Amino acid sequence: MKLRIILVGQPNVGKSCLLNALVGPEVIVSNYPGTTVEVTTAKKMVEGEEIAFLDSPGIYSISDRSEEEKVTEKALFEEGIDGAIIIADSVSLERSLYLASQVLEAGIPVVIALNFVESAEKKGIIIAHKKLSKILGAPVIPINPLKKRGIGELVNALLEIEETKGKTFTVRYDDHIEDAIRAVSSQVTRTQLPKRFVALRVLEEDADFYGYLSDKRIIEAVKEGLIEHPKVAEDIAITRYGTAAFIAGKVTHLVRVEEAARSLDERLDGALLHSLGGPILTILTFAAIFGALLFIGSGIQGILTGFTEYLLSLIHLGGGFGGTALEAGLAGMMAGISIALPYVFIFYILFTLVEDAGLLSRYVVNLERFLRWFNLPGRAIIPLALGLGCTVPATRSTRILFTKKEKFFTAALLSCVPCSSRIAIIMGVVGYFGGKWLALSVFITLFVSFLVWGCIMKRITRIEKKPVLYELPELPPYRIPSIGNIVTKSWIRMKTFVYLVVPLLFLGGVAYAGLDALGLTNVIVAPLSPITWWLDLPNVAIIPLVFGFLQKDLTGSMLLLVLGGKVSSVLTPLQIYTFGVAATIGIPCIIALGMYIKEFGFNKAVLLTAASILYGLLFAGLAWRLISLF
Amino acid sequence: MTEESDILRIVEEDILRILGEEKSKRVSLESIKSEIKVAYLFISNAIKELEREGLVQSQGDFIVLTKEGEGKAENIVKRHLVLENYFKFKIKRTRSEREAHKMTDILEHYISKEVIEHIKKLSTFKTEGIPLTKLELNKEGIITDILFPDYGLFERIVSMGIVPSEKIKVMYKIPDGMVIYVGGKKFALGNEIAKGIEVLG
Numbered sequence: 001m002k003l004r005i006i007l008v009g010q011p012n013v014g015k016s017c018l019l020n021a022l023v024g025p026e027v028i029v030s031n032y033p034g035t036t037v038e039v040t041t042a043k044k045m046v047e048g049e050e051i052a053f054l055d056s057p058g059i060y061s062i063s064d065r066s067e068e069e070k071v072t073e074k075a076l077f078e079e080g081i082d083g084a085i086i087i088a089d090s091v092s093l094e095r096s097l098y099l100a101s102q103v104l105e106a107g108i109p110v111v112i113a114l115n116f117v118e119s120a121e122k123k124g125i126i127i128a129h130k131k132l133s134k135i136l137g138a139p140v141i142p143i144n145p146l147k148k149r150g151i152g153e154l155v156n157a158l159l160e161i162e163e164t165k166g167k168t169f170t171v172r173y174d175d176h177i178e179d180a181i182r183a184v185s186s187q188v189t190r191t192q193l194p195k196r197f198v199a200l201r202v203l204e205e206d207a208d209f210y211g212y213l214s215d216k217r218i219i220e221a222v223k224e225g226l227i228e229h230p231k232v233a234e235d236i237a238i239t240r241y242g243t244a245a246f247i248a249g250k251v252t253h254l255v256r257v258e259e260a261a262r263s264l265d266e267r268l269d270g271a272l273l274h275s276l277g278g279p280i281l282t283i284l285t286f287a288a289i290f291g292a293l294l295f296i297g298s299g300i301q302g303i304l305t306g307f308t309e310y311l312l313s314l315i316h317l318g319g320g321f322g323g324t325a326l327e328a329g330l331a332g333m334m335a336g337i338s339i340a341l342p343y344v345f346i347f348y349i350l351f352t353l354v355e356d357a358g359l360l361s362r363y364v365v366n367l368e369r370f371l372r373w374f375n376l377p378g379r380a381i382i383p384l385a386l387g388l389g390c391t392v393p394a395t396r397s398t399r400i401l402f403t404k405k406e407k408f409f410t411a412a413l414l415s416c417v418p419c420s421s422r423i424a425i426i427m428g429v430v431g432y433f434g435g436k437w438l439a440l441s442v443f444i445t446l447f448v449s450f451l452v453w454g455c456i457m458k459r460i461t462r463i464e465k466k467p468v469l470y471e472l473p474e475l476p477p478y479r480i481p482s483i484g485n486i487v488t489k490s491w492i493r494m495k496t497f498v499y500l501v502v503p504l505l506f507l508g509g510v511a512y513a514g515l516d517a518l519g520l521t522n523v524i525v526a527p528l529s530p531i532t533w534w535l536d537l538p539n540v541a542i543i544p545l546v547f548g549f550l551q552k553d554l555t556g557s558m559l560l561l562v563l564g565g566k567v568s569s570v571l572t573p574l575q576i577y578t579f580g581v582a583a584t585i586g587i588p589c590i591i592a593l594g595m596y597i598k599e600f601g602f603n604k605a606v607l608l609t610a611a612s613i614l615y616g617l618l619f620a621g622l623a624w625r626l627i628s629l630f
Numbered sequence: 631m632t633e634e635s636d637i638l639r640i641v642e643e644d645i646l647r648i649l650g651e652e653k654s655k656r657v658s659l660e661s662i663k664s665e666i667k668v669a670y671l672f673i674s675n676a677i678k679e680l681e682r683e684g685l686v687q688s689q690g691d692f693i694v695l696t697k698e699g700e701g702k703a704e705n706i707v708k709r710h711l712v713l714e715n716y717f718k719f720k721i722k723r724t725r726s727e728r729e730a731h732k733m734t735d736i737l738e739h740y741i742s743k744e745v746i747e748h749i750k751k752l753s754t755f756k757t758e759g760i761p762l763t764k765l766e767l768n769k770e771g772i773i774t775d776i777l778f779p780d781y782g783l784f785e786r787i788v789s790m791g792i793v794p795s796e797k798i799k800v801m802y803k804i805p806d807g808m809v810i811y812v813g814g815k816k817f818a819l820g821n822e823i824a825k826g827i828e829v830l831g
Binding site: 095098205237 | 652653781782784785786788789790791793794801802803804805806809813814815816818820
């Protein structure tokens with residue numbers, strides 16, 4: 001027997017964390033909304049039964065208004081679900097029960113996983129979970145996914161989830177609404193969904209459900225008759241919430257507690273959300289991250305480089321093509337690791353730290369307003385922040401935006417948001433060989449290029465200006481991040497580096513040696529020499545730029561290979577700077593291009609990629625010309 | 631515990647609710663009397679008071695809501711709906727459905743001291759609600775109404791726990807918006823949305 005179970009809950013309620021506890025560290029756990037925009041599946045075998053868990057984006061309600069809600073709703077009805085785990089937040093039970101009652105209305109059996117029980121108790125909120133279970137007619141299990149508490153019971157409850165069917169709680173609306181529901185239900189056909197649920201969605205004005213009615217005129221007729229409820233949709237939502245709040249009130253017991261911990265939160269928020277101090281602190285944090293990257297990263301890079309040289313001096317694979325190729329492969333791999341690994345790793349650790357502490361959502365609020373310059377909605381900041389890690393998932397997360405234009409604009413902006421690999425180039429190549437100020441100037445140049453690129457895209461996309469809504473992002477409480485979680489998360493994010501990039505670095509080295517031995521380097525170098533001329537770089541410098549498009553982390557190692565490891569003696573500081581700028585602006589690599597094709601179609605993606613790379617080269621050439629005037 | 635002024639206020643509310651539930655916004659004095667079972671003196675006094683405030687008009691044996699009264703009545707009807715459901719559920723186990731209806735009407739006003747306080751603040755015909763944007767910083771307000779043309783936004787806000795009768799606090803002002811505290815959670819909210827949330831300070 002196979003079971004398909006979907007995890008549903010509000011943003012930040014610990015869905016992904018629970019999934020980790022259920023099946024192992026396969027998903028990224030975040031303390032800020034918008035990380036999951038797709039349904040991910042993970043499987044587990046229990047007592048000979050396979051349970052497939054589907055993780056869904058965080059939502060407050062299943063009515064499909066936002067992308068997250070659409071994705072979850074689709075998963076609920078189209079994935080052949082056997083049941084749902086509703087992850088409930090003990091601190092605000094009524095919100096979770098609102099969602100739970102909607103899922104129950106849809107006739108889906110549920111198990112309630114009661115999360116954050118301890119933090120609720122600290123706030124003086126005690127929940128009688130057995131009583132709640134009795135009211136809802138569904139199992140309610142207190143859990144703590146971090147400490148793996150309650151996970152076994154939860155799995156056991158899932159194995160018996162079928163048995164709750166038909167015995168669960170349903171919200172009762174007032175008599176007039178119930179009459180209306182009955183009237184609409186009688187016209188519902190052609191669906192497996194419960195008639196009552198379809199009727200409710202119809203009364204809630206969800207046009208997607210009108211198709212299930214044998215006669216659509218019933219909608220108007222019923223609404224005409226509902227004189228007591230001129231706005232029946234609103235009354236349904238309010239009743240549902242009222243019922244949820246009532247049940248929550250019934251099972252919640254409040255105890256008075258000292259509120260010492262909150263005042264620290266408030267002081268932090270007072271500073272971080274200050275209209276002037278907030279943005280300043282945000283910028284300072286990013287500066288601190290880059291400072292830490294530069295100092296710690298370059299220290300590690302120095303050690304790794306020394307180690308690499310020592311190692312390579314020991315290895316003599318003899319002459320012949322095979323030996324040279326292998327040596328080049330090893331040299332490329334080691335160089336790539338020394339350049340990229342320290343920065344990518346430290347960046348992810350720091351980024352995860354900021355995210356888990358609950359700081360990131362405050363920074364997002366602080367930065368949102370600046371996106372107004374580009375007429376973008378505030379939530380566009382989430383893909384942009386993710387872009388500092390990797391452009392590929394960042395592009396995917398543009399799905400949280402509302403219109404195609406906004407998605408495309410935001411995705412285009414990612415060309416000027418350095419991903420961790422590009423940050424590594426700036427730190428490991430420009431900073432390491434040219435000094436910290438040179439690295440800083442590349443960052444500043446990148447920022448200017450971001451603004452200019454944004455203005456160009458604003459012209460092209462012509463998005464209308466809208467008021468700042470802040471879109472109700474939740475500001476989660478500050479948490480002291482757990483080291484285990486940070487290491488796990490950073491490792492998940494690093495995994496591609498180790499499994500994919502390291503072999504590619506080796507292959508890149510071999511490929512270069514191959515090209516060299518066959519005398520084919522000129523085939524790449526010669527036709528592209530106008531570019532290197534424009535950038536005032538040696539002709540061979542085009543090779544790392546081209547290889548870099550295959551895999552960004554190849555850029556640094558290939559530069560070292562083509563220059564024989566002597567970057568600072570061959571290139572002037574200005575050339576190092578130009579190389580850094582040229583290598584970091586633009587859609588970064590072929591994997592990112594693949595994601596753009598998936599999201600925006602082949603033509604648009606290729607056009608955008610070509611345009612962004614050309615823009616980067618143009619910008620780099622102009623930048624060094626401008627600087628050399630002084 | 632209940633003082634005369636309280637009874638009067640409750641009767642006033644009930645009259646507005648009955649009128650609000652009627653599509654024509656017009657109800658005979660007779661049916662008001664049969665629905666609110668208190669001494670006639672209270673009813674006539676309440677009607678006088680409501681007339682004085684310009685919320686209703688007497689037309690012979692009928693009472694009619696004025697334009698101004700319609701808004702207030704709608705609010706009360708909405709709140710009644712929430713409460714009715716609370717109690718219907720609560721009472722379902724022990725009493726009949728019909729009784730639940732009756733109980734709601736009574737309990738609405740008498741459940742607990744705290745709720746009475748709540749309702750007192752909620753009875754919008756004494757004090758005007760203000761948009762959330764005008765609520766003083768760090769002062770607790772009570773949500774009285776949510777006014778959005780778009781149901782999508784309305785449902786989203788309600789599902790987040792921003793509903794009439796909930797306590798709400800503006801913690802910080804941020805450019806073009808604010809950080810609010812409601813139901814134990816903090817949210818950032820743009821002024822455009824906040825304008826549609828009506829509160830009593």
